[in-house]
Amino acid sequence: MFDALKQKWNRKKLTDERFAFLFDAPPENEVVVFDCETTGLDPKRDDIVSIGAVKIRENRILVNEALHIFVKQSRQISHESIAIHHIRHCDLNDAVSIEEAMERFLYFIGSRTLVGYFLEFDLAMINKYIKPMIGITLPNRREELSAIYYDRKIPMIPQGNIDLRFNTIIKDLSLPELQAHDALNDAVMTAMAYLKLTQKHYT
Template sequence: MHTVQAWLKAKQRSWQFKKLKNPKFTHLFTPTIPGRYVCFDCETTGLSPKQDKIISLSAIIIEDNQVLTSQALNLWIKQSQPINAKSIKVHRIRNADLTHHHNVMNEQEAISQFLKFIEGATLVGYFLEFDVAMINQVIKPWLGVNLPHPQIEVSKLYYAQQLAKQSPGVYQGDIDLRFKVMLNQLQIPNFAQHDAFSDALMTALMFIKLNKYLQP
């Protein structure tokens, strides 16, 4: 089964490579480096990958079971539209904050840096599907491809860990996959949710504790 899955992934990757519009981004298809992970998180204008935009993005390298915070990537992206009040209540980022930020970039410039940063890495995240969809919303029309990198969802690892603790054949209730609950169960401090860097860091620390549950 694993051989078939690997073959299908390789075929899909090859097909995507042929769709790449810009040869400057062939590094997207660098072979995956074993043991190299990048945990990332986005703060956005809302929860719709089709309509909303990335405001800030942080990515942290994990190598040799260590979180390399000194090599973190932190990006702030210019917004052409007002950030709505509901999202401001969540991440506390206003248009004015971006206007005065010393390192704010346009969307393609910021995402270009991110794409180079994740070269050869496996992506890690909490509800990673959403963050990947936000990136794909930018790069699909621009480069013709979606992110081809392998992806690991930490809530699945946590679920596997909690399931392994349960007695066989005994139903012990649903497993709570809320971020705060996972942090508490794994004894990881809650630094400050809804900040891209803090969320990426906390998720990376969860991954370190859970990666023995990775499927081969």
């Protein structure tokens, strides 16, 4: 009841009708897994450098339809950030504006459920740009990978001392480790973990 009222209120606040599809019924058996690489961990102060996203449809990761966007930066990227994601300012010569990146991201996700690791942070970064553009934050349903992992592990470890670090989850699930801190690679690894945790097959 409350969720329905919230969605109705958000729909009224939408200022750009091109994105009314965000409120459509989501496609059956589809979710989008995404990840952002950023200049830091403060959504108010830092910026998005790249976005990676993949769709899961019928328990299959559609890597051939993946989204991988690099975003132009108005400021030099710090050495600390480069040390993490290895994206330098000179690597962004063919990058797009944040406005174009957000539009492409919205058309890609549609009304699908969003899945991610440390999803609250990535959503805060996305919403920082989305709200001024369309008047609302993302209305999509969301699922946090670490929460799903915790729920699966807690019956086996009642004392609750569960390591929720991303690389620990990937290793524990016996999944291949791709190059870390690459937005698309992280999205693909998260998608594999999500499928395994939800007892679905993955490819």
